[in-house]
Amino acid sequence: MKLILALLMLSSVNAVTITQMQSSSEASSTQKFEVTQKSMVYEKRSNLFDLSQDFRLGEFVNKEKGPRLTYRKRLEEMKKKIRLADTVLKKNGGGFNDLSGNSPHDVFFALDGYRVSSDSAVFEELRSIFNDLLKENWKHQKGVRLDLESKKVIRVDKEKEEDRREFVYLHFCNNNSTPAICYFKDSGYLFLK
Amino acid sequence: MKPLFLLFLLLSSLSSEAYDRKKAAAYLRTLVTQNKIDLTDINSKFDFNGEEILAVEFDDVISENLDSIYKDLNQTRKRQYTQDYLVLRYYQLFSRNKKDNVVLSENIDRIMKLSELPFSGKTIASDLNCPPEQSYPKLNSLFNEIRKVADATFCTPLEVGTGKTFVRLSEKKNQNNYTAKSPDLTTGNYHLKRTSTQQYEATLGIRLSSGKGTKVSSQEMINRIKACINEANPFITGPKGENLKINILTPEEIKSLPVNERPAVNNISIVSPGYRANSQEYPEDISCSVITHEVFHQFGLCDEYQETDPTLQGDFSCRVITSSPSVMRDEGLHRDIIPKSLSCPCDTKICQFFMNSKYENIKKMILTEDIYQVSTKVFIEQWCKEESVTTHQLDKFPKDNDKSTYIISTEGRSLISKRYAPTEADANGVYYVGEYKMTCQCPDGNSECLRTRENVIKSIQNLSVSSYCPFINDSNKDKQTISSSLSPHPTSIKNGVLTFYRPPKIKSFLQPKQFAKILEGNCPGGESEKYTLCSQFAYKSKGSPECKVPNYCFDDSSFLGVAK
Numbered sequence: 001m002k003l004i005l006a007l008l009m010l011s012s013v014n015a016v017t018i019t020q021m022q023s024s025s026e027a028s029s030t031q032k033f034e035v036t037q038k039s040m041v042y043e044k045r046s047n048l049f050d051l052s053q054d055f056r057l058g059e060f061v062n063k064e065k066g067p068r069l070t071y072r073k074r075l076e077e078m079k080k081k082i083r084l085a086d087t088v089l090k091k092n093g094g095g096f097n098d099l100s101g102n103s104p105h106d107v108f109f110a111l112d113g114y115r116v117s118s119d120s121a122v123f124e125e126l127r128s129i130f131n132d133l134l135k136e137n138w139k140h141q142k143g144v145r146l147d148l149e150s151k152k153v154i155r156v157d158k159e160k161e162e163d164r165r166e167f168v169y170l171h172f173c174n175n176n177s178t179p180a181i182c183y184f185k186d187s188g189y190l191f192l193k
Numbered sequence: 194m195k196p197l198f199l200l201f202l203l204l205s206s207l208s209s210e211a212y213d214r215k216k217a218a219a220y221l222r223t224l225v226t227q228n229k230i231d232l233t234d235i236n237s238k239f240d241f242n243g244e245e246i247l248a249v250e251f252d253d254v255i256s257e258n259l260d261s262i263y264k265d266l267n268q269t270r271k272r273q274y275t276q277d278y279l280v281l282r283y284y285q286l287f288s289r290n291k292k293d294n295v296v297l298s299e300n301i302d303r304i305m306k307l308s309e310l311p312f313s314g315k316t317i318a319s320d321l322n323c324p325p326e327q328s329y330p331k332l333n334s335l336f337n338e339i340r341k342v343a344d345a346t347f348c349t350p351l352e353v354g355t356g357k358t359f360v361r362l363s364e365k366k367n368q369n370n371y372t373a374k375s376p377d378l379t380t381g382n383y384h385l386k387r388t389s390t391q392q393y394e395a396t397l398g399i400r401l402s403s404g405k406g407t408k409v410s411s412q413e414m415i416n417r418i419k420a421c422i423n424e425a426n427p428f429i430t431g432p433k434g435e436n437l438k439i440n441i442l443t444p445e446e447i448k449s450l451p452v453n454e455r456p457a458v459n460n461i462s463i464v465s466p467g468y469r470a471n472s473q474e475y476p477e478d479i480s481c482s483v484i485t486h487e488v489f490h491q492f493g494l495c496d497e498y499q500e501t502d503p504t505l506q507g508d509f510s511c512r513v514i515t516s517s518p519s520v521m522r523d524e525g526l527h528r529d530i531i532p533k534s535l536s537c538p539c540d541t542k543i544c545q546f547f548m549n550s551k552y553e554n555i556k557k558m559i560l561t562e563d564i565y566q567v568s569t570k571v572f573i574e575q576w577c578k579e580e581s582v583t584t585h586q587l588d589k590f591p592k593d594n595d596k597s598t599y600i601i602s603t604e605g606r607s608l609i610s611k612r613y614a615p616t617e618a619d620a621n622g623v624y625y626v627g628e629y630k631m632t633c634q635c636p637d638g639n640s641e642c643l644r645t646r647e648n649v650i651k652s653i654q655n656l657s658v659s660s661y662c663p664f665i666n667d668s669n670k671d672k673q674t675i676s677s678s679l680s681p682h683p684t685s686i687k688n689g690v691l692t693f694y695r696p697p698k699i700k701s702f703l704q705p706k707q708f709a710k711i712l713e714g715n716c717p718g719g720e721s722e723k724y725t726l727c728s729q730f731a732y733k734s735k736g737s738p739e740c741k742v743p744n745y746c747f748d749d750s751s752f753l754g755v756a757k
Contacts, residue, residue, distance in 0.1 A: 022469075080284065081280050081281070081283070081284045082280055084279075084283050084284045084287070085276065085279030085280045085283050085284075088279060088283055088301065089276075089279065092305055096276060096279075096280075098272075099272040099273065099275055099276035100276065101269070101273065117273075119270075119273045120273065120276065120277060120280075121235045121236055121277035121280065121281055122277075122280055122281075150667060169665065169666045169667060170565060170661060170665065171565055171573070172570075173667075174525075174570075180667065180670065183570040183571070183574060184574075185574040185575060192667055
């Protein structure tokens with residue numbers, strides 16, 4: 001019991017991450033939120049499943065205290081329950097992830113190391129947290145974005161524009177697919193709809 | 194501190210349960226008796242005095258029904274129920290009084306037994322169609338003997354006019370409990386006929402079902418699959434020029450076949466657009482290149498690509514990644530195989546100027562592949578840098594330069610090439626050809642980079658007609674039409690539309706051993722034996738004890754039968 005409490009306390013010091021994995025026939029999409037005591041970081045590797053057009057990839061940051069504490073609490077509570085379940089399952093020779101749905105192309109969340117598949121009873125709650133996080137005010141810290149006319153690729157570092165280069169369509173993008181898929185080193189994939 | 198904490202717990206429990214728990218439990222029991230609530234759904238709620246209550250929180254009622262809950266669940270759902278129950282309930286053991294804990298604790302113990310724990314990897318292996326061969330050794334040995342006798346007959350190569358029906362191993366094993374979504378590694382469900390010395394016909398039955406909210410009907414999807422496969426059929430050839438024609442049939446069409454020619458039907462769901470396709474789920478916007486790849490899974494061919502999903506990279510890290518052209522690694526191969534007629538918008542000034550100019554070599558160059566087309570995006574983005582070198586006046590551009598890319602050097606692990614591309618007109622309206630130098634350098638020991646580099650070098654030495662419209666961008670790309678065409682035609686430009694023909698660059702969708710695999714199924718001792726052995730690692734993890742990949746699997750000539 002003491003060990004469990006110690007583990008629970010330890011977790012509040014470190015970051016909590018929630019990652020959504022989704023795939024399509026051409027590429028996979030990873031979107032990760034890391035909530036620490038000081039900030040929230042959103043890592044976006046693809047715009048494949050965006051609800052509105054947003055041609056930005058990379059790292060985004062939010063330093064507002066209020067939402068951060070709320071999300072941290074919600075995620076920690078969820079993680080505590082999962083970790084306890086994991087503990088009892090490990091005593092039986094397995095773990096939480098061994099019981100998670102493992103269909104290769106199914107959407108799922110990774111809450112730190114725990115894989116929460118779409119069949120899980122807590123999936124909807126995680127999705128709700130994830131969707132709320134998406135709506136927060138995010139500042140583009142590092143990565144790439146296209147300019148308004150989609151003619152330039154702008155590299156961003158430390159929230160500032162680092163350089164602009166021509167958006168050579170056939171270089172960056174797979175012309176044959178709809179939507180066109182454009183790859184940017186270290187930042188991910190943009191899907192031009 | 195402790196009494197205060199208990200008081201807090203008591204208050205919080207009072208505030209969250211404003212209803213009479215005993216009466217609610219009695220009401221829940223009535224609902225269960227009347228089959229008005231489904232306890233196998235862990236999120237089931239019932240309405241009691243205007244409040245929505247989660248049924249799983251009633252430990253006594255769950256205890257009374259636990260056996261029947263587990264009896265009604267299949268193995269996959271049992272595992273999910275166990276996981277959910279523990280997540281939703283186990284933490285309560287630490288926050289409730291001991292009396293309440295007794296039943297909950299008993300429930301958890303019983304669930305552990307009902308779930309058939311401990312874990313052994315057996316369940317996951319069965320999901321991935323990797324049957325645990327080590328189970329039941331005596332029974333397996335007997336089964337193997339029986340199988341040898343049956344296989345000896347079944348595995349004889351087909352004579353002209355004869356046929357045989359392949360059955361997926363997991364279908365044989367357990368027809369009612371097959372839930373896996375990854376392709377079966379042993380073989381698929383299909384009937385194979387040899388109609389002449391060089392001609393085979395395979396019949397594949399597909400039953401489509403629409404998912405929630407999907408707009409593409411089963412009929413539309415089956416028509417699309419049939420059209421894609423018909424387009425691919427002339428290019429499904431073996432190493433000796435044999436051809437395999439695949440017939441896609443609906444369950445109703447299968448019924449019209451003679452009984453001994455009817456394969457088991459494969460179930461495929463239509464899912465929302467954008468979803469990543471797999472052999473049993475086709476998104477509404479699935480393309481012919483993906484359909485072709487997925488259909489080959491139904492014949493027992495395995496994936497050969499590096500998994501990009503970060504969480505699956507571990508699960509499938511034992512997979513052998515090939516480097517030779519293969520539709521099971523690169524769906525884009527479809528583009529290089531199906532001959533095409535390209536109809537391209539050419540109403541921009543630059544396109545009009547060059548395509549109507551006297552510079553035949555430059556026109557040819559524009560319609561030829563460049564390094565970007567014959568390479569992978571990852572290779573160029575990770576390991577190459579391109580710089581602008583100079584621009585050439587059109588009249589001084591060498592007449593014998595009719596290719597867009599030339600190799601300058603291939604020393605060590607590098608590849609240096611030059612690329613020519615027409616430029617937009619300058620302020621005086623003068624057009625040029627731009628020259629760019631691309632330097633690619635593979636890191637020491639990076640086999641992926643080195644393999645790709647080799648392929649890129651070969652491709653540059655043998656550049657083909659472009660498979661893309663020139664001068665295309667995101668604003669005019671929707672005006673292009675790329676259709677399959679078996680008959681070649683000359684290049685023309687008319688009314689602002691450029692039309693040209695791209696012949697097949699690669700002769701067959703299948704490498705020799707992939708072709709043999711379809712003819713032989715799971716038969717031992719044939720041409721495809723090594724293919725079958727190497728393919729069994731495609732859905733295993735590097736950490737698994739079963740991940741013992743023989744060295745020959747990393748050689749495409751052994752695995753795929755690629756000519757050395």
